[in-house]
Amino acid sequence: MAVGKVTFTKTEREKLAQLLWLLNWISVLTGTLLFGLGLFLLMEIQKWQEVMSGRGVLYVPHMLIATGMAACCINFLGAQICLDCADTNRFLRWKLVVMPYVAVTLFFTACVLVGALTCYSVRGQLDEALLVGLRNAMTYYKDTDTPGRCDLKRTMDLLQIQFQCCGNTDYRDWFQVQWISSRYLDMSSSAVLDRLRSNVERKYLMDGVPFSCCSTLSSPPCIQTRLASAHLNQNHQSLWRTGCRQVLLDHYTGLMRSIGLIVILIWMFELLVLTGVRYLQTAMENVLRLGDPDSESDGWILENSLAETAWSNFNIIKNLGKCYQVDDDPNINIQTTTGQEVPLQHVQVSGSR
Amino acid sequence: MPFMLVKFNLQKRVKLAQGLWMLYWLSVIMGILLFGLGIFFKVELRKRSEVMDNNESHLVPNLLVLVGLLACGLNAFGGKVCHDSLDPSKFIKWKSMLKAYLLLSCGFNALLLAVSLLCFIMQFSVYLILAEGLRNGIRFYKDTDTPGRCFMKRTLDMTQIEFRCCGNNNFRDWFEVQWISNRYLDMSNDVVKDRLLSNVEGKYLMDSVPFSCCNPASPRPCIQHHLTNNSAHYDYDHRSEQLNIWTQGCREALFSYYSGIMSSIGIFILLIIILESVDMAGLKYLITSLETMTDPEVQDCESEGFLLEKGVKETFADLLTKIKTLGRSNQVEGGDTPEANT
Numbered sequence: 001m002a003v004g005k006v007t008f009t010k011t012e013r014e015k016l017a018q019l020l021w022l023l024n025w026i027s028v029l030t031g032t033l034l035f036g037l038g039l040f041l042l043m044e045i046q047k048w049q050e051v052m053s054g055r056g057v058l059y060v061p062h063m064l065i066a067t068g069m070a071a072c073c074i075n076f077l078g079a080q081i082c083l084d085c086a087d088t089n090r091f092l093r094w095k096l097v098v099m100p101y102v103a104v105t106l107f108f109t110a111c112v113l114v115g116a117l118t119c120y121s122v123r124g125q126l127d128e129a130l131l132v133g134l135r136n137a138m139t140y141y142k143d144t145d146t147p148g149r150c151d152l153k154r155t156m157d158l159l160q161i162q163f164q165c166c167g168n169t170d171y172r173d174w175f176q177v178q179w180i181s182s183r184y185l186d187m188s189s190s191a192v193l194d195r196l197r198s199n200v201e202r203k204y205l206m207d208g209v210p211f212s213c214c215s216t217l218s219s220p221p222c223i224q225t226r227l228a229s230a231h232l233n234q235n236h237q238s239l240w241r242t243g244c245r246q247v248l249l250d251h252y253t254g255l256m257r258s259i260g261l262i263v264i265l266i267w268m269f270e271l272l273v274l275t276g277v278r279y280l281q282t283a284m285e286n287v288l289r290l291g292d293p294d295s296e297s298d299g300w301i302l303e304n305s306l307a308e309t310a311w312s313n314f315n316i317i318k319n320l321g322k323c324y325q326v327d328d329d330p331n332i333n334i335q336t337t338t339g340q341e342v343p344l345q346h347v348q349v350s351g352s353r
Numbered sequence: 354m355p356f357m358l359v360k361f362n363l364q365k366r367v368k369l370a371q372g373l374w375m376l377y378w379l380s381v382i383m384g385i386l387l388f389g390l391g392i393f394f395k396v397e398l399r400k401r402s403e404v405m406d407n408n409e410s411h412l413v414p415n416l417l418v419l420v421g422l423l424a425c426g427l428n429a430f431g432g433k434v435c436h437d438s439l440d441p442s443k444f445i446k447w448k449s450m451l452k453a454y455l456l457l458s459c460g461f462n463a464l465l466l467a468v469s470l471l472c473f474i475m476q477f478s479v480y481l482i483l484a485e486g487l488r489n490g491i492r493f494y495k496d497t498d499t500p501g502r503c504f505m506k507r508t509l510d511m512t513q514i515e516f517r518c519c520g521n522n523n524f525r526d527w528f529e530v531q532w533i534s535n536r537y538l539d540m541s542n543d544v545v546k547d548r549l550l551s552n553v554e555g556k557y558l559m560d561s562v563p564f565s566c567c568n569p570a571s572p573r574p575c576i577q578h579h580l581t582n583n584s585a586h587y588d589y590d591h592r593s594e595q596l597n598i599w600t601q602g603c604r605e606a607l608f609s610y611y612s613g614i615m616s617s618i619g620i621f622i623l624l625i626i627i628l629e630s631v632d633m634a635g636l637k638y639l640i641t642s643l644e645t646m647t648d649p650e651v652q653d654c655e656s657e658g659f660l661l662e663k664g665v666k667e668t669f670a671d672l673l674t675k676i677k678t679l680g681r682s683n684q685v686e687g688g689d690t691p692e693a694n695t
Binding site for chain 1: 497498503506507510511514532533534536537563564565567569570572573574575577586587588
């Protein structure tokens, strides 16, 4: 009992082939879209790569880019196949390729789905990367003369200005790091020396924040220093209130969710195209089997029911394994080929001339 | 002797019509682009209208929008004429309008030239309104509680951050105004009271700048206060310090941005004028080649196309005599009536 059996006339087959040709070309376009989305996401992540620790998050855009390129190639091949499928003579060229093509496309469509799901599952890893990355960026904020870290101050300032955030969780994170380099501290001043001595690790900590934490939306002029003392209300008003980790996390999660949604839509479209190609393939093969190019033929998704197909595939895999095993069931008489001759027999030829 | 005569057979006429149809649709796209540029320019002026003087004129963007729409309409009509030109039955209905259409295209080109010149000339007025607007902006920076000025601080801060500039001419403009409102000054503090008394107008002036003047690329945390006092900061010389705050004035920065936009639009319009002229020449060739066909029903014949029926000088002479006779006919009428009265 075939699964999803549909009967096709010759004109219906031709129309199906033309429709599939068009759909495959549209799929090439969606493949380019997927590639473009992957590239866009890669650029967005690399913009703020310095405040993310580890490059683990990059596997999402890389996967999208690879899937996009594969989609273009596979659907381009599919368009060529469908163009030739309308005519039985030209179909013979592709006969051996079509079944593997359908299998590969099925596997590839599963990859697209996996790609979409990774977009939704990356939040936890991103949170961890941002927590550690921002903490490091704030620690090395003052090291503008160390090669490899000289750009961190600028990156951190631009991040806080653009995303309207301050610090890791909030502005108090700046109180725990020394963000003014020792080269700009007057070591002969007693106030500076007192502060350095009062700290266990000899760090110059103060209750002030860099200028980039200042909010452009506040009415009072920015108060960056002596924040822990009185006037607590005013302090809150003139700085950005959210922490950069939360803002960046929301920004990237929102981006990846939208991209994930688009990828799921592309996956559904690919599945549709794959179903069409499967129908066309089975219909053309049946036409060849029947021998008459103009007759009606059946197309299906699976030749037998789902259970039977699964069972026969399982048996194939079992037998594949079996030819490498020696069967030591005592009931079967294994004959050795050496030392035994097959006796010659004269075969009686029935009837004489 | 016709000016720039070219012989056409059927093939050439067909190619001319098709090429001209594509050129006209390209011109329609350019018209849409011009419309879009006008809207973009208008939006950009609106975005920063607070740092510009109140009576900023939106003449240039409004003209751009209008001219863009006109270009679309005229060129779409031209494309339609070209599409119908190879079918004599369809072409008949357009034939009478074509002379007027060509004159209209000429006038439209002159309008485009005027708009392009305006784009270059109006940059002076933009410079002046920016100077005035920024001066006022810096004065009203502290008035976040006065209606009509409450967003001046926000706009000016965002402008200084975005355009990487400080003050009007340079950062010293901030030393001459009180940019911290009295509400946030501790009036019981002696230092504050001294400073207020030392100023003739009772303004709280200091050698500091707002935080938005700070340069994120500076290796040193930003020094905003006591900028001219070297001893207030460790290892600081205000004369040699370049990276601490933005050194460019906002007027220069904003002006170069807007003049860049206006110059690009002006050059784009000049390109459109060239394209329109080519369109007009092509259309004239097409029309004349169709008119000089010996038998309109027989398509496959030779014909001639030209730009002007007579030479350039003769056409001008004709035009001048036409204008003179127009003027003279008015005079003759004036001379007749006194005779008729007597």
